Amino acid sequence: MTRSRTPYRTSAHWALAVALSLGFAVLARADVIVRDDRGATIKLPAPPQRVITLLPSLTETVCALGFCERLVGTDRYSNWPTSVPALPKLGGMDDAQVERIVALRPDVVLAARSTRAVERLESLGLTVVVLEPRNQTEARRMVATVATLMGRPEQGGVLWARIDQQVQRAVARVPAVLRGQKVYFEVDAAPYAAGSVSFIGELLAQLGLGNIVPPALGPFPKLNPEYVVKAQPDLIMAVERHLNDMPRRPGWATLKALQTRRTCAFDAARYDMLVRPGPRLGEAAELIADCLQALPPAERGTP
Known part of the structure; x- marks a missing residue:
């Protein structure tokens, strides 16, 4: 009489299944270690499942990496x-609602360096990762850090490669006659400008454009309005409502870029995309290229 080998195979399969399950459990619980913009090393026992973001670029990065479902709260400006x-x-950065944040029981809070509540949140036992990119190198590091934090470090490279491809497509569409043109890019009506060392300034440079703000003034300097008038930018870019008001600012009616409509006016939603150093930088580049292509030939400086 031949003994059935089924029980042996079943036991072997069961043992293999248990081993695999334990292996996956160990992987799922593997420590996650990242370094934030303070230089602090943050260690979590597993990728966070409940995440709060207190900066729009951080919110967008979490979602672009495919982890939007892990968000349990954001800052007021994330949209x-x-x-x-x-x-x-x-x-927001100045008035984060600490009690509500604690009540949501996040595994991690992603916040800007300038968020005033960081120390308070940490004193209450919350894990805070501080990330606030000011240029593209820091934005790329932010994407990589968030991807690692979420347990999928390879996704950071995939996302940034997609951004690079979008930027290169935009570069190819910028009219050659506009290359080297100096831009005044307004980030606030005070006026604050995007300088050449900001992520916006770097994006403009990739598109072959110049900047009226030299590196020495920093990424987002507040300018004397007369500085803009004297600089006579070739192109002006701003949110639509501020651009419409510019001719009424003292002396600004003399700006040739306004007189000849060498301007890019962005509605609020598109402007948000431009001023957030996150996963939509490639789309921002294409948006600027769209505007430059739409300028009538006479306004590009062609005969």
Whole structure:
């Protein structure tokens, strides 16, 4: 009589299944270690499942990497993608709502360096990762850090490669006659400008454009309005409502870029994309290229 080998095979399969399950459990619980913009090393026992972001670029990065479902709250200004506005809004850099944040029991809080509540949140036992990119190198590091934090470090490289491809497509579409033109890019009506060493300035340089703000003035300097008038930028870029007001500013009606409509006016939603150093930088480059291509030939300086 031949003994059935089924019980042996079943036991072997069961043992293999248990081993694999334990292996996956160990992987799922593997420590996650990242270094933030303070130079602090943050260690978590596993990728966070409940995440709060207190900066729009951080919110967008989490979502672009494919982890939007892990968000349980954001700052008041985060509004992309479309699922984000429905999440609890927890204040901003100056007035983060600490009690509400604690009540949401996050595994990690992603915050800017300038968020005043960072120390308070840490004193209450929360894990805080501080990331606030000012240039593209820092933005790329932010993407890589968030991807690692979420347990999928390879996704950071994939996302940034996509951004690079979008930027290169935009570069190819910029009219050659506009290359080297000096830009005044307004980030606030005070006026604050995007300098050449900011992520916006770097993006403009990639597109072959110049900047009226030299590196020495920093990434986002507040300018004397007369500085802009004397600089006579070839192109002006700003949110639409501020651009419409510029001719009424003292002396600004003399700006040739305004007189000849060598301007790029962006509505609020598109402007948000331009001023956030995150995963939509490639789309921002294409948006600028769209504007430059739309300028009538006479306004580009062609005969």
